[in-house]
Amino acid sequence: MSEELPMCSIGEWLQLPVADHGLLRSLAHDQVFTQELLPSASQLALSDAATMQLESYFRELVQERRRSPGDDPVSNWLRTWDELERDREAADEAVYLLALLVFLAAPETTATLLSSMVWLLLEHPRQLGWLRAHQEHIPDAIEEVLRYDSPNHIISRVAPEDCTIGDVRIEQDRMVHLMVGAANHDPAHFADPEIFDIRRKASHLSFSGGIHYCLGAPLARLEASTLLTALLRRMPGLRVSAPPVYAPRVGFRRITELQVVES
Ligand code: HEM
Incomplete structure (x- = not known):
C-alpha cells in the first residue's frame, strides 16, 4: 500500500x-x-x-x-x-x-513516509489511541514522522565560493552533504529529540529549505493524511507482527517489509 x-x-x-x-x-x-x-x-x-x-x-x-x-x-x-x-x-x-x-x-520518498508513519504510530499505541480521538492532530503526527525519520537523509550542495559554516571552512567547488537526520535530531533545536512525540509541532528540514524546497510537499502530506485517516477508521485493530526490514541505505530510507495483522 x-x-x-x-x-x-x-x-x-x-x-x-x-x-x-x-x-x-x-x-x-x-x-x-x-x-x-x-x-x-x-x-x-x-x-x-x-x-x-x-x-x-x-x-x-x-x-x-x-x-x-x-x-x-x-x-x-x-x-x-x-x-x-x-x-x-x-x-x-x-x-x-x-x-x-x-x-x-515522488514515489520513493513518499512511500518511505507512509511506511514509517504506520510503523512509528503502531509502535506508539498510546499516541495512536490519542490521535484516534483527536484526528485534527493528524497533520502534527505526519510532521513528527517526517522529523523523527526523514525519508531523505542527504541534501547536497556545491560551494559557489570559499565560505565558513560554523567553524568549518569550505573551499569553492567542494561538495557538502547536509545530514538531514542529524539536523532533525539537533538537541539545540528540539527538546528530547530521540523521543517520538506527535504533539511537538516539529519544524524539520525533511523537505529542505530555500529555493529548492520540495515542490511535492503538499502532495506527500495529502497522501499521508489520506492513508492515516482511512487506517484509523477502517483498521482499528491494526498491529505490527514483525519488526520492519530496512534497505541497507543511508541517503534514501526504505522499509522493504512491514508485516501487520488486523485483530
Ligand atoms: C515525503 C515525501 C518527500 C520528501 C521527503 C521530499 C524531499 C525533498 C527534498 C529534501 C528536496 C530538496 C532537495 C534539495 O534541496 O536539494 C525535494 C525537492 C523536490 N521535490 Fe520532494 N520530497 C517528497 C515528495 C515529493 C513529491 C511527491 C514530489 C512530486 C510531486 C516531489 C517533487 C520535488 C521536486 C520537483 C523537487 C525539486 C525542487 C527544486 O529543486 O526546486 N517531492 N524534495
Missing part, C-alpha cells in the same frame, strides 16, 4: 499508463543509488541502467504528448515552454528534464 499510493498519485497526475506503474516503480527503486552516500560499484551499475531506461521512457513521453497533446502537466509544460523558447528541441529537453525530476522525486 505504501508503494501503491505514491505511484498511483504521480502516475495519475502525469497520466502515465497504469500498465507502466510497476516497471516505473522498480526503476525508481534502482535509480536512487546515484544519490547514496557511498554506493557500491554494482549499485551504481544498477542505477545507471535504470537511469537510461527512465531517460528513454520520459523522452518518448514528451514526444508522445507533442504528437497528441492533452490536458495533462506534460502537455501544459510544453505549451508554456513553446511560448518562452523558440527552439523546439530545447523546449522538449527542458520538459523532459522536469518530468523526469518530478517523477523521480
